[in-house]
Each structure stands twice: as C-alpha cells, then as structure tokens.
Amino acid sequence: MGARAAAQSIDQGAELLRVDDISLSFGGVKALTDVSFDVLRGEVRAIIGPNGAGKSSMLNVINGFYHPQQGEVWFAGSQRRNPKPHNIAHQGIARTFQNIALFNGMSTLDNIMTGRFTHMKQNMLMQAFWRGPAEREEVQNREKVEEIIDFLEIQAIRKTPVGRLPYGLQKRVELGRALAAEPILLLLDEPMAGMNVEEKEDMSRFILDVKDEFGTTITLIEHDMGVVMDISDRVVVLDYGRKIGDGTPDEVRNDQAVIDAYLGVAHD
C-alpha cells in the first residue's frame, strides 16, 4: 500500500502526521530544536510564532526540502527516510508558498492543471500521439480542474497568464494548484500575507470550505492571530526554533509562555 493510500485510509481525527524531536540547523545555526507535534486527520492545525521562529523551516521539513539532522517524521503510520519533495507530493502532501511560487509563463488554467501532475499517468508515447488516452486523460483532469476553478470562483481569469493577475488572485490560483493535487495534507505558508481584510475573509472562507468540502487536513502558518484563532482547531507555537505551546486556540491564547513570547518578555 502506497503512502497516499495509507493516508487516505486513516480515520477522521486519527493521527495523520507526527514529527518527533526534530532538530535542524544550517551550518551551526539552529533553526529547529527538539520540536514535536502531531496533525490529526481532518483538522486545521496552525503553526504560529514570531518572525524567525522556525515556522517555514518546519513546513520545509514536512515536505522534504530540508532533512533534519535529528528526529523523525511519521506520515500515515510509517516513518519517512529523507524523501525528496517530489516523492512527498505523491504521498498526498501539497503546499503553497509564502512568496507566491506560480509558473509565470503559464495561464491560470495551466498552473492548476500542473497541480494534477501526480494524477496523470500517460507516458511520452501516448502524449506524442495525443488522440486517445492522452487526450482523454487531459480532459478528465480538466474536469477536475474546472471544479476547482469553480470552487475558487476564478472563472473569469481562467486563460489569463498568472503574471498579470493581482496579488490576491495569484494567492488563490496557488491554492488552486495545491488543491488540484487532491492532497490529504495541505500545507499553507502564510496564505493571507499581504492581503486586505476582504481578501483575508475570502481566503478564510476558502480554507474552511476546503476542509468541509474535500475533507482535507490543513496545516498552516499565519501571522494574523485573529484569523488563526478563528479557523484553526489546534495551534502549535514556536519561538526561536522551540515549541513553547500546543493546544486549542483558547488554551494557547491564555498560555503565559506564549503571551511572553509575543510580548517579547521571555527574551529580555
């Protein structure tokens, strides 16, 4: 059974991902120190913390960009051994980036179609012939992509090159690309950075809808505390690469260590 299938068979509310005692450093600089937490199937799990707390590093460990010097990552019940990011995609983990990483030479549609990569199987020969299986596969995946386009309400920009889109829409297209992979675990790196209130509301709605409609488990990094507390089920708090809090939004909000970190007391 592949990791994706294993992940799919996990019950709602059971452990989907667990990181144990993760430590990561770059040339002596410690980015993460002994961080452990878990993500349950079907929840929205937020990672918060001040700038430089190691949030993005944590996401990069989860999706295989960084390989921690110490610690274990368990996904869908099995331990991972330094996989490449593209293997991780096939296991059902998708993500978006803090600084939008779209394919600027392509249209919205093509960007999201590219997100279907792991679901397309036709080999080069079939592609070269096109008529038949390749075209059929293309059309089938297009149908899926159109559902996502419809879901994200971006019909009007379907054929627009993404480079020409305003920031907020680019963010949405990037979410679309991640959704197109039909991920089991979706990692969102500051999905609302740089957005105005209205765009943030839209994005929050989309995130919650993703959870409801597709049953996707979501792990997100976000700076806007209001948003985090509104949409997440549980929150991990990192500071200086260490975990200083973990719990429901209410628990975290009232945790003295967290309050100190955010007010800067702890490091005075």
Next chain:
Amino acid sequence: MFYRQAGDFKTTYRGDIQTFPLRQDRIAYYLMLAFAFLVVPFVINDYWASAVLIPFLILAIASLGLNILTGYCGLVSLGTGGFMAVGAYACYKLMTAFPDLNMMIVVLLAGFITAAVGLLFGIPSLRIKGFYLAVATLAAQFFLVWLFNKVPWFYNYSASGQINAPERTMLGFEVTGANAEPAVSYLFCLTILTVLALIARNLTRGRIGRSWMAIRDMDIAAEIIGVNPLKTKLSAFAVSSFYIGVAGALFFSVYLGAVEVGEVFGINQSFLILFMIIIGGLGSIFGSFAGAAFMVLMPVLLKNIMVGGLGWPTDIAAHIEFMVVGGLIVIFLIVEPHGLAQLWRVAKEKLLLWPFPH
C-alpha cells in the same frame, strides 16, 4: 480585424484544447498544409529547394528541438551543432552499415542515438542552471566535434575525413545523393517536419510539456507538485536531442550530401539555432518555424540584394550578414525577448480586439 470569433464557441474540452481554437486559424492552417504538400512539390526548382526550402525545413526541426529544451524547459544549450553532428554521423554509419535500411528508419534511428547522447550530456543539468549549464553543453559541443574529427571509425577511415551520403531511395524515389529530385527531398523533409511538429505540439500541450514549463518557471514549486526534476530535465534533453539528431541526419544526408564536421556542425551552428529560437520566440512551436524561416531567408535576401543587386563582393555581404544577425539578436532581446511569436500573438490579439486598442 479579420477575425470573427463571435459564434465560435466550444461545447467540449476537446474543442477548447485544440491547437487552433479559432475557426479561421484552423482553416488557414489546413490551407497552408495543403499548399505545402500539394502545390509546392510541383513548382519547386533546384534553387528554391537548396537555398531556401530544404534548409528551412531541416533547421525548423532543429529549432523545434532546441526550443523544447531551452524555450519549454528553460535549459540553455550551446551544443546543438555537436548534437546535430551526432545525428549526421549516426545516419552515415547506419546508411553505410545497412544499405537496405529504409531511409525514414535511418533518420529516426539517428534521432534515437542522438537522444541517448543528449541524455548523457544532460545529466549535469540536475545540479547546474543558467549559463553554468550552457558552459556544460559547450563542452559537449567541442568534445563531440573533436571526437568525430579524430576517431576515423566515424568517417569509415576515409582519406578526406569527410562523410559522404550514399544514394538511398524511399518508396522508389531517390532521397539522398546527387540524383535526388528536389521535390522528393522536399517532401521527405516536409513529412518528417510535419509529424515532428505535431508531436512537439502534443508533448508540450499536456502533462509532460507542463512539467517542462513548471521546471522552467519555478523549479521548487514544480518539485512540490510531484515533478521529478531529474526525470523531467532528462526527458527534455532526450526529446530535444532526438529532434536535433534528426535534423543533423537530414542536414547531412538530404541537404549537404557531404560534411566536414568542424565546418558544418561547429559552434556557429549552435549559435545559429539558438538565434532562431530567440528571434522566433522561446517556448513557442510557431516561433521555431518563424525563427528558422527568418534565419534562412534573411541571408538569402541580403545576399541577393548586396551581391546580386548591388554587385558587392561576397565577403562584404558575409560580414554584413554577421552584423545584421548579431544586431538583430540584441535588438530582439531588448525590444521583444519573446520573439516573433510574441509579435504574432500581439498582432493577433490586436486583430481580435480591432478596432479597440485593449
């Protein structure tokens, strides 16, 4: 202005993703194909075949190939000449080793052999990008030319060090050698080009093409989506080299007939093909054609004007040609980095919007 897209709507995705979604484009395309296959062979003469049409067809294949690698996958190669040489020598070895082999098969096999060599030289692309990679391909260029020069086995130990294409037939018509009819050579190349162009279009429009472009545009994001960078880059190298190899084989066997490797497949050939795709348009099938046509026609035109019209010596014409080519490259990079294809796209957009400006 001439476009009437109103009422041209799509009821299926198949209709939406076809190569020419506009009805008028489709009609123009079929008319062009019919003209190329049904009219040109009957009016073609030696001059047009050897000066314009056949080099255009063959170089269009090469530029399609390089465009797949550079335009679609974002990997700049300066080794095109070297890979064309691989195609040419593979073709020569196959023609001489298996005299009865169908010429079409020879050319395709030459392409596959070049693909294999391209794969080998593509391996560094996993670790290096940009002009670091360009330098690596330059290594391939020099090494390959040296190899074909220095290892006599490749030129069957001939005294001149040259390779000469023996006469071979295709469906009873001579395609190669001194007695080949221009119309036959033309149709042979045209058929191969048409098929390869369709395949290029098919590859670039689907999963593989998108993975190439994803690597080109943002390799980190591509990886996150599940695109294996090594496989993808190597596939681009292989496909690209296949095209270039086929072009090299045709360039040698159908077009020139005799080849001295350093002269024909030197670094300048690499640049010429690179210029074709820059002028034509990176990442565009149409651009490959436009660039090849431009780079083939422009010297002919210049020569006709300066040598034929004004009576200047040929070396002056050649120098001016160099200047024009170099100048155009710089101008295109400054003014329109996406080349003729972009100009065409913009013109088409304008025509679609006509009389409105936006």
Next chain:
Amino acid sequence: MSPQFLYTIEVMLNGLMAGVMYSLVALGFVLIFKASGIFNYAQGVMALFAAMTLVGIQNGQVPFAHLVNAVFGTNIHGFGWNLPALFAIILTLGVMILFAILVERLILKHLVNQEPIILFMATIGLAFFMEGFGDLMWGSDIKVLDVGIPSGGSLWLEDKTIGWAAEGSNYYGMYIDKLDIVATLVALLLVITLTLFSQYTKTGRALRAVADDHQAALSVGISLRRIWVIVWAISGFVALVAGIMWGAKSGVQFSLSLIALKALPVLILGGFTSIPGAIIGGLIIGVGEKLFEFTIGPLIGGATENWFAYVLALLFLVFRPQGLFGEKIIERV
C-alpha cells in the same frame, strides 16, 4: 634527470605560461561579471577586434575600405603611414573605451534587471556583430601584428638546460618562446595591477560594492551606468593586451576570438566572482591541458586542447558546481 622528466617540466612551464594568458582573459570576465552580472561572451571577439584595430591603425589602413570601394567603385586602401607601436596602442585603447561607452548606451542600459542568461545571449549577439563589424572595417585577411615584442625560442634557456639531462640522451634543451615569456610577464603585471586596482582604489572599491549589492550601491550614489562603462573599458583594455600577445604569437585571425571560450572553463573552476580563482583556475587549465595533451593526447589522436578544459569544467560542474573557491549554495525555499 631523464629527458622525459625534463620534457614534462617544459610542458608544465608552457602550460603555466598559457595559463597566465587564460587567467588574463578570465580576469576580464570576472571584472564584468562582478560588476554587472554579465557573462561577456564577446570578450574574445573584443580581443580580436582590438588586435585588428591596432594593426589597422599601425599600418594606416583605411577603415571600411572594402565597403567604400565596393559602393563607390573607388580603390583606396591605406593612408600610407606607419605609426609607432605605442601611439597605435594608445589610439586603440581610445577605440576600446568608445566601444565600452557604446555598449553601455546601446545595449546594457536597455537590459537592466534582465536574467543573466538573457544578458549572456545578448553578448553572443554582440560577438556576432563585432565579428562582422571588425571584418568589414579592417578586412578578414590574416594580419601580422608586430609591436616589437621579441619572439622565437630562447637560445639562452636551451643552452642552459641542455646539460641537465643525462649524458647520451637526445636532449637538446628546453624550448620556450621568448614571446611567451614576455606575455607571461605582461599578463602577471596586469593581473597584479588589476588586483591592486580593485582592492585599493576608490573606483575599484565601488566596483566591488556594486557587485555585492546593486541596490545598496545605488543608494550610496554610485552610478551603475558609470561603473558599467568603466568595467567594459577595463575589459576592453584586457582584451587589447590579450589581443596583442596572442596576435603577435599566431597572427590576427578569427581563431583569436576563440581564446575567450577557454576562459569559460577557467571561470567554472575558479568561480565567476573570484579574482584569485580566475588566476589559479587559469593556471590549472593551462598546465592541465598541456600535460594531458603530452601524456594522453598521443593515445587518442591528439588535439585534446580543444576540449580538455571543457570536459574538466564539466566534471567540476557535476561534482562541485560552486567551483574551487565558491561557497556551497544553500537553496532557500
């Protein structure tokens, strides 16, 4: 000492001297690359063009004589003078500075903030243009360049070394061209000057500042465009020196422009931004290719110098892309 060993020494010496020349050309690249992020493929053609211009000025050739004759049916060729070498060199330097200004005005200005690969391709276009332009201006025939540099084998060295080998062996002393010795000395001098220039002069420091951070350099009032003109003028100067040396050695002809291509592998070895890297890389390539040709060359048909450097560079690219002196690149996500 066995003759074999002495031959090897000789090859290495030759290699070292060639290497210094490579370093010189590579230095031109590094300067431009550091200051503007441009990999200047036209460097070699610049050397060729500089050499042609020098010969033309020295011999009193009329520029574009061919074209003028063809267009107007005239028959002019030369002004009929012979200028002193030093004067001609200074005039040529002036031409190269003018060239630098034109390149900045007509090309670089319009390509600010483009990707490196685009700029690289632009310099290929520039190389083509210069090649045609130089030929059109001065004619494409092979020219003899003579600015009074001594040439021919150094008899003194041969005499000195002939006795090093064991008695009875057929050893006739080391053969080293005087031109190479001069060239080496000039190149060394230039390398030292440029290094000092970039370390200790105000302009040199400005160049490095620009290389480190464009934005910051701009914000402290260093004019990027002026810097570009300066580095292109310097590299024009380097090209001129290289052109003189190489031209004096093997005549002014097209193949001269290919020496620049040799600088590519040098840079890959040494790193694109390191001046010491360029020097050491040049020496390694120079010695390496000579030794390879000497030892392995005969086994595989010779003329390995054409590609040895590239393949060496290729191996480096695969196994150590950052070069000898570069730092390991950590990719940020």
Next chain:
Amino acid sequence: MNQDSSLDTFPKHLLHTARVHANRPAMRHKEYGVWQSWTWSQLLDEIRAYSLGLKELGVSPGDKVAMVGSNKPRLYWTFAAVQALGAVPVPVYAESVAEEMEYVLTHADAKYAVCQDQEQVDKLLSMSEASQLIQHIIYDEERGLRDYDHSRLHHFEQVQQLGRDKLSNDTNAEQAWLDAIAQGRGDELCVMLYTSGTTGKPKGVMLSHNNVMSASRNANLFDNLTEKEEVLAYLPLAWVGDHIFSYGQFLTAGYCVCCPESQDTVEVDRREIAPTYFFAPPRVFENLLTNITVRMQDAGRFKRWLYSYFMSVASRCGEDRLNGKSVGLKDSLLYTIGNAMVYGPLRNRMGMTRLKVGYTAGEAIGPEIFSFYRSLGINLKQLYGQTEASVYITAQPDGEIFADTVGKPSPEVELEIDENGEVLYRSPGVFMGYYKNEEATRETKDAAGWVKTGDAGFIDSNGHLKIIDRAKDVGKLNDGNMFPPKYIENKLKFFPNIKEAVAFGNERDYTAVFLNIDLVAVSNWAERNNIAYASYQELAAHPEVYRMMEEHVDQINRDLSNEDRMAGAQIRRFLVLHKELDADDGELTRTLKVRRSFIAERYDALIEALYSDKTEQFITTEVVFEDGRRGELSATVQIRDMKIYGQEVLRESA
C-alpha cells in the same frame, strides 16, 4: 394561425418539440469553462425526472412554486417541470431585498421554492413568515449547504434522483405524468410574474398558457424566428421579457437558449455565442456604446480616424442600406470597406455578428444610440410592451424603423388612445388578472378586455405609436404648459456623460433637474483633460464638469424650444447630484428606474433650493454602503441657471 391547436400548454409543447427537434441543441450553459449542451430530447429527460421528483415531494396542481436565482438551466427547467404538474411557477427577482421578496412569497402563497445557491437559501430561511409557508426548498448549487438541516432542503440532483427512482420503480409513472400534461388546458394559469411597481407593493400578474403562447407564437411569426436561433438568457427570470424570450418563444420556436457563466461574463459569453436574436433594455445598448466610445478614445490616431471616418459613412448611408433603400455607388463602396474594417469587427466584438433581429424596450432609447447600431448593420428594433400584455403591444416591422416611435400594433393587438391621451390595448395576450387583487384588475382592465397602459402617447401619421411619458407623470407647470418629466429626462440621458436625470416641474413655476454624471464616461473624459479628483463627489462638483453639463442642458433647451408642445418645459435651473442614485438606497427600483417621489422626499432641501434663487445648497443624506453598513454623506451642491430660448428666435437662427 397555423399551429396545432392541441399544443395549448407549454408542457405539451415541450413534448412536441422534444419529438420534432429531438437532436437539435435546446440549451447551453457556460459552466466549467465550456458550453455544456442539452438536446431537446435530453432536456425532456432532465425535466421529466425533475418534475417527477417534485411530484414526489408533494407538488400538486395549483401549488405555487417560487423561483429565486439567475439564468441557470435548472431554473428554466423548473418552469416546465412545475407546469407539467399543473402547478404554477412564480419567478422572483433574486436581487430584491428580503422584505420585498418575503412580501411576494407570502402574497403568492408559495409552498415550494427553487433557489440557485446558498445565498438565496439563506435569504429564504431568514424570513420568518415566508419560511414557515414554504414546505420544501430545492437548491441548484450545493456549495456551502452541506451542513444545513436537510429535512426540507433538497439538492436539485436529489430531486431528480427521486424522479428517476420513481421512473424505474413504477412503470406507470411516466404515463401518469404524460396524462397529467394532456389534461392541461390553455386557459389555465401558466405563470405568475410580479411587477416591480415604481409605486406601492408589487402586483402578481397572472398569465395563462394562452396568453404567453399567443404572444410567443406571434413574435416568432413576426420576425420569422425558427428553431435555428440562439439566444442568450441574461435578464432577470422574473421579468416578463425574459419569460417570453427565454421560455415562451424558446419552447414554441424550439430554438436554443444559452445561459451565461455568471453575470460578470455576460459580455464575453455573448461574444462567444453570438446570438441571432437578442433583447436588451436601452441601458445595455447605452453602456455598450459608452464602452465603445471610451475605448476608441484610447486608440491610436490612425484607428481613431478610421473609426470616425467610417462611422460618418455609416451614419450617412448605413441605416438606408439596412432599410433596403438604395444608396449611391460611392457610399455603397465605402460602406463595404467600412464593413470589413470597422462595422464587422465592432459587431464581432459585441457578439452581434449573427444577429437576425435585436429588440430594445422598457424605456425610450436615445435616437443617436438607436441609429448607431442600425447604421452598423445591426437590425435593432423597438417594441412597446407590458407584463399585463405578455409583452407585445407594438413593435417595429422590418423596413419601418423610426427612432422616436415604438412601432405598429403587434399581430392580434388592438390599440386605442383615450381622451386623456392614455394608450389602451386589447389582445389575446392580455393577462387574466392580478393575483388576489380584484380591485387593481378592475382598474386596469375593463369588461371588454381593454387594458390601460398608464402611458400617454399618440399615433403618428405613419400609424406608429409614439410614447411621451407615464400618463400620470405628465404634469402641468403653473403657467399651464405641459410638463413631461420622462421625456426631458430621457433626452438628457442620451448624453453619454449623464447617467441619470430627475426632472421637477409639476405644479411649479418652471422645470428644474437633478443630474447624475456617468462615472465611466466622465472620469475618462477627466483623465484625458488632466482633471484631478479624489472621489465621485469631487468629480461631480468640478467646475469643468458643471460647464460640460451646462452645455448639455443648453442643447436640450434648444431642442425643446423647437418642439410644438414642449417649448414651455425648458430647463431653467439644474444641479449635479453629489452621489450616484442607487437601488440600495431605494432611489432606484430593482430594474433601475428612478423612484421620483422617494427622491423628491429625500432631497427636499435641494428641490426647494432649485425653486429659490440660491446658488448652492448644503445637504446631508444617509447612505447604505456595499457591505450593508449605513453612513452619512453631506455636500454643498451648486445650482446653475440656464438660458431659455424663445421659439421664433431659434427658428430664425436655425
């Protein structure tokens, strides 16, 4: 008439068309990026399953089924599916505010509701009274509704599945369904359409199958419409025009109705489909023309010259050509060139390349605008109609097109002008009556079947009807002169820079107007003239803008002075309003008609100032922002005096 008299109801017609044109396209819907299409036989399958599903839910003859949403295929299917059961569809304006909608729903006794999406469902559920009345809600789009209590909420597909299950489990189900359809009669209630009255509560106009059928058939015959037409359904479902075009004529002619992807993409979708038969209120044509003008101003010199040159050619001979008159050889040639260079591309951009006939109605269209389209070779015509008449009262026959009339009586329509100048008509399309409002019915329709239109007008020498204004709106100035506010307002609105105008004068000394600038046109003009402004308010009050408005008003005064009965109605004073009249603020109706009395009350201070000698007036108004918050907006509005022309003077100078 030559149609089969057995086809007297729409469900019968559906069965008939599905048989005759089984494989022709019946409906398209731009969804998921392409035009999803249904043939007539597929359409019948869908509707049958849906209808049976509704029956399973309990829909029975006489029940009212409300429909809320935009132009989606499933909503159109609801008409037929409901009618097949003998029940009555009641389309409701989807954009109307909750109280308005609740009034309609409760007044119509709607027991079922079909909604497009979550937004509509939420709206319905929020209504205490109507929500209790409604037993089942069916929705089209599932998004966001997953977690709702589904005891009386059903997804469209579930309903269809109910129907399909019934079909497969009960062999008699289909026959029973067909039998019920066969029992339908033409004089039965077919649909109830609520008029968005400019005053008072909406009234439910009851139309029978015969009403809608005769109007539809006559319209098809009048313009020779066949099953080959393609139309774009984009106007509100609840509006009678859409009901006739996209349902009545659709079923009777058997043509193809295309539903746009969303309201924002109508223009693109229209270009893609290129309808052959098109209907739009003047506003749409005005906007299109404004758009064209604005975009042409951004064009380069050559294009601008080309455009203006060939537009002058078109205005010289285009209309004559369209009317079949012969024009000179030179003009004919020029027109052909212009057709290739300008008119053809313009028609293409507007999606009118294949247009056989286009109609405009609802309000008067500016003569220049009207001529513009006709001169491009677009067969645009005017018609005059009402919900109570199942639309058609008069229409312009081909070849008899005048910009200022609304045409001749439509087939089977009798026309009369009563002693007050009010237009009366009688036709088979005349409605059955207002639902639960006998009194209003009696007021409007007399025993002999004559219906009062409420409009004042006269029949000109060509036999064409010319409408002046609402009969009750035509007032008198204190000096006894006639005051037709709409007439004046429409003239003003024909300037692209003026979006809306409200004229006052009834029982006052002279005519005075409020103007609303057209933000698109004026801001573009400002940009070109380097006029800086930070807000709508600032732009509206800009002296240059005022100057421009003065020129426009002056032009109107000249025109009016030249007309027999209107010279006394020239505009003496005007002002430019500091805010845009807005339906959210109640200043416009949902169909964007001016609510005169409401405005008079709201801007009382401004009106008083217009009839004083003040040159400016301060005013504060409450506004509703887009997100529903309320706020206040205040401004000092300038008032300008205008020159009044005497009739003779102008005649001399002219």
